Amino acid sequence: MASGKAVDAVYKVKIPAAAAKLRELYYMAHYIHSHTAHFYALAAPDFVVGPDAPPAERNILGLVNKVGIDIGREVIRQREITQIIQQMIGGRATHPVWNLPGGVTRALAREDRETIKGYVPGLVQFGELGLKLFDDLVLRNKGYLDLILGDGYELVTNYMGLVDDKNRVTFYDGTVRVVDPDGVEIDRYRESEYLEHVAEHVEPYTYLKFPYLKKLGWQGFKEGKGTSIFQAAPLARFNVASGMATPKAQAAYEKMFATFGRKPVHKLMGMHWARLIELLYAAERLAELIKDEEILDPNVRVIPSSTPSEGVGIVEAPRGTLTHHYVTDSRGIVTRANLIVGTTNNNAPISMAVTKAAKKFVGAGGEIREGLLNRVEMAFRIYDPCFSCATHSLPGQMPLVIEIKNAAGETIRTVSR
Amino acid sequence: MKTLVLGLGNTILCDDGIGIYVARSLAGRLGAAADVKEAELAGLDLIEMLKGYERAYIVDAIELDGEEPGTVFRMRPDDIRSTPRLASFHDINLVTALELGRRLELPMPREVVIFGVQVADALTLGESCTAAVELVIGPLCDEIAGEIAQAPHRNISIGLSERRKRGA
Numbered sequence: 178m179a180s181g182k183a184v185d186a187v188y189k190v191k192i193p194a195a196a197a198k199l200r201e202l203y204y205m206a207h208y209i210h211s212h213t214a215h216f217y218a219l220a221a222p223d224f225v226v227g228p229d230a231p232p233a234e235r236n237i238l239g240l241v242n243k244v245g246i247d248i249g250r251e252v253i254r255q256r257e258i259t260q261i262i263q264q265m266i267g268g269r270a271t272h273p274v275w276n277l278p279g280g281v282t283r284a285l286a287r288e289d290r291e292t293i294k295g296y297v298p299g300l301v302q303f304g305e306l307g308l309k310l311f312d313d314l315v316l317r318n319k320g321y322l323d324l325i326l327g328d329g330y331e332l333v334t335n336y337m338g339l340v341d342d343k344n345r346v347t348f349y350d351g352t353v354r355v356v357d358p359d360g361v362e363i364d365r366y367r368e369s370e371y372l373e374h375v376a377e378h379v380e381p382y383t384y385l386k387f388p389y390l391k392k393l394g395w396q397g398f399k400e401g402k403g404t405s406i407f408q409a410a411p412l413a414r415f416n417v418a419s420g421m422a423t424p425k426a427q428a429a430y431e432k433m434f435a436t437f438g439r440k441p442v443h444k445l446m447g448m449h450w451a452r453l454i455e456l457l458y459a460a461e462r463l464a465e466l467i468k469d470e471e472i473l474d475p476n477v478r479v480i481p482s483s484t485p486s487e488g489v490g491i492v493e494a495p496r497g498t499l500t501h502h503y504v505t506d507s508r509g510i511v512t513r514a515n516l517i518v519g520t521t522n523n524n525a526p527i528s529m530a531v532t533k534a535a536k537k538f539v540g541a542g543g544e545i546r547e548g549l550l551n552r553v554e555m556a557f558r559i560y561d562p563c564f565s566c567a568t569h570s571l572p573g574q575m576p577l578v579i580e581i582k583n584a585a586g587e588t589i590r591t592v593s594r
Numbered sequence: 595m596k597t598l599v600l601g602l603g604n605t606i607l608c609d610d611g612i613g614i615y616v617a618r619s620l621a622g623r624l625g626a627a628a629d630v631k632e633a634e635l636a637g638l639d640l641i642e643m644l645k646g647y648e649r650a651y652i653v654d655a656i657e658l659d660g661e662e663p664g665t666v667f668r669m670r671p672d673d674i675r676s677t678p679r680l681a682s683f684h685d686i687n688l689v690t691a692l693e694l695g696r697r698l699e700l701p702m703p704r705e706v707v708i709f710g711v712q713v714a715d716a717l718t719l720g721e722s723c724t725a726a727v728e729l730v731i732g733p734l735c736d737e738i739a740g741e742i743a744q745a746p747h748r749n750i751s752i753g754l755s756e757r758r759k760r761g762a
Contacts, residue, residue, distance in 0.1 A: 218638060218686050237686055241697055249698045257642045271634050 178204050178349065179490040179516075181276035183501040186368065186488025187509065188278040188481035195474035196280030198466055199266060201349040202293075203273060204492070205463035206262040208348060209255070209300060211495040212456040216307065217252045220449050223555050224315045228324070229548035244310065255303040258296045262463075265289050278485075278509075280478030287473060297464045301425070304457030308429055311453055316436070326437070329537045330445040330556060332530050333358045333400045335390060335407035337522065338414035339493045346418040346458065348493040354417050355390065358402050360441045364390060368489040371500055375517065378525075387525045388517055398529050406529075409497035409522035410560055411451035416441035421454070423461035429454040445530055448559045455495075485509040494519040496561050520561040530556040539581060550592060553579065597628035597742055598647040598703070602654040604634055608720040609663070609713035609727045613653040616709075619735045627742050640691040641700065650703040651738050652688075656710030661757070663714035664726040666734055668751035671706050709734060709751055 178200060185192055218237045222230075226239040234242075241249035260270040266285065267273025275282040315321045324330070335358065339351040353371070355364035366374045377386035378395045389395050393405035400406070407413070415434075421427040433450050434440050466472060489502045497519030504513040520527075534556035538549050578593040601617025604610045617632040624630060628651075633643060644650050656667060671689045686694065688708075695702040711734070714724040722728065733750045740747020 214638060236690065237694055238690065238697055241694065246698055249694070250700075253638060253641055253694075253698065253700075256638055260639065260642075269634075270639075 178207075178276070178492045179494070179499045179501040182350075182368070182490025182492065183488045183503050184276075184278040184490070186490060187485045187503055187505055188488070189483040189486075190279045190479050190481045192280040193474070193476045193479060195284065195471050196477040197350065198469060198472050199281055199285060199477065200276065202285075202463060202466045202472065203263055203266040204349050205459040205466065206259040206266075208459035208495055209304075209456055209463075210259040210263070212452050212459070213252060213256050213259075215495065216449060216452055216456070220452075220558050221310075223551070223558065224321050224324075224449070225310075228552055228555060232551070235551065244314070248306070248310070251303060251306065255300060258300065262293055262296065265293065277478060278481050282478070284475045284477045285472055290467060290473060293463075293467050297460070297467060300460040301457070301464060304453075304460040305425065307453040307456055311450060325444060325446040325450075327444075329534060329552070330530065330559065331443050332408070332445055332526055332533065333402075333443045334404055334526055335363065336413035336416040336441060337407045337409040337498050338417035339491065339498060340418050341422065343422075344417075344419040345422045346414050346420075346455070346493075347422070348459070350492070353491060353498060355407060356417050356441065358404075358441065358443070360416065364392070368491045368500075371489055371491065371502070375500075377517070385521060385524050388522050389525070398525055400529060406525045407522065408526045409519065410448060411455050411495075412442060412445070412448040413497070414455070414493060415447075415451045421458050423458050423465070425461055426454055426458035429457060445556070445559045452495075496520050497522045523560045527557060527560050530559065535579060539579075550579065595648045596646065598644065598650045599624065599628050599630045599738060599742075600643060600650060600652045601630075601632040602634070602636070602652065603632075606719055606721060608715045608718050609711070609723045610655050610716035611721075612655050612711045612713070612723055612727055612730070615723065615731050616653045616711075616734055616738070619731055620738060623735070623739055624742060637686045637691060638694075640688060641695045641698075641702075644692070644703055644706075645695060645700050647701075647703045649705040649707075651707050651709065651742075653709045653711065653734070653738075655713045655716050657713055657716065658710075658757070661712040662726070663712050663724065664730045665712040666730060666751040667710040667712070667757065668749075668753055669708040669710055671708065673754050674708065709738070 181200060217240065222235045222237060222240050225243050226235045230239065263273065264270040268275045315325070335355055337353060337355045339347050340354045341347040341351045344354065353366050354362060357363045364374055374391055375388050376391040376395070377388050379386055389405040390407060396405050398406070415430065421430045433447065433454060434442065437444060437447060484507050485505045487504045489500065491498060491500050493499070499519050500517040502515040503511050505511050531553055534553050538552045578591060580588045581590040583589050599617060599620055601613035601615070603613035605614050614632045617630050621630045631643060633639070635643065671692055674688055692702055692706065711727060711730055714726055730750065733748070736747055737749050737751060
């Protein structure tokens, strides 16, 4: 979606309203699909089965044992439906083939619209189901609630997210807004201005860069007020925004902040809660879009007539603000490109959150408590289930190594997968 | 026996597309004996693709240390360690997907055979395979089609145990 917007900008073309709505419709289905996998398959087992449960049980199979077959089937079914919707609109469920400079290749057929309409009630109920499960199994469990509200997973930074003209959370189009750890707006920019606002720090030990707020300068891995590091993911979007643009999601948004008792929320486990609220928002927004008569408008593309040159596209990807920047020659061949993908924004926060979790959960004297490795991994899974999109690396297993050092910096024990 | 041939891969990453190319070569050849599908998917999505079949042949790229490009490994789900989609780090793996489907009382295949084709290059942008991997498409299609039809055929695949015997 970001690439679609970037090539629109490269060709200096404003796409028709129906094309923008179709892209957003596709994107809402994608969000439900992505957030479902992230939460149910990869994150929920930590909560629902338990962070200290053996890995053989702490997985989606253990989750199904806990929540029951009917809910498990519903997860599979609703994910399948979102794949069908994406394929119906974009030609392919993964890597759609209908985004073009100036819009999309085809309008939505009336019969496809009716099919999607039929899916809507189930998708909205599925969004509500996720929040009910979270309420029943996580929030009403004192141990898990303590995990969420405790200080093991906390990081105080700035927050970034795309907002609409009322500062509400939006995924496809809007303005990038940044607030500081107190929730005060400190930056705001449109797509074409991103280079004036975000820079990327490089460390020699990794090829993944560390974005930061340019006007504050790179200050190292420092948290607290004044830091130039920001987070960009579901909880960050919520911290940045004034609310949600759909009623059920808004009610859930208000309940979440009331539970934490403050805004911004720095408790990282709130990320999973925010993710589930976003899933509900995506379902509600999908319902709005499919009802919109303009969604059937056959005018879905403006043929570009300008010479291509340079453009930036920004969307909110499920795991954070996603920026695509292309420079082309006069034929439209890309000569330079820069991508800041969702998880890349969170590279520094992930590093810091993992460090804090390791320090918190390793006992005095380097004692390894049960589930230590998992509790450290959980700090990572808050942001991204795998990291593979941000690094394009496929190690095949979590290459997790924890070195426990004494006060002199000497390694006294190593724990690894 | 209701049978599926499923090619997995990405056709813009050279040899990573091998599963798709095999599936495309088999499409139309197997008639009513088997359905042929192709996908870039993994994890939970595999449940929906495999649901309702009694037997499934899955073709994907594989990258094992020290193996010759174009070597075809015949595996069972429990053998899976190194294919990009079936051992997905981004989602659940094939074994979990199969077990989850069964746990949800969905009709999952009783028999699953995976052909992992050793790649030479699955990272460079390119819409065709390298020569060594390209050569495998025809013989692997013959092996799969022959096995489904229970007709005489030549097997080019080897088991992982044979790899171990060779000292890899």
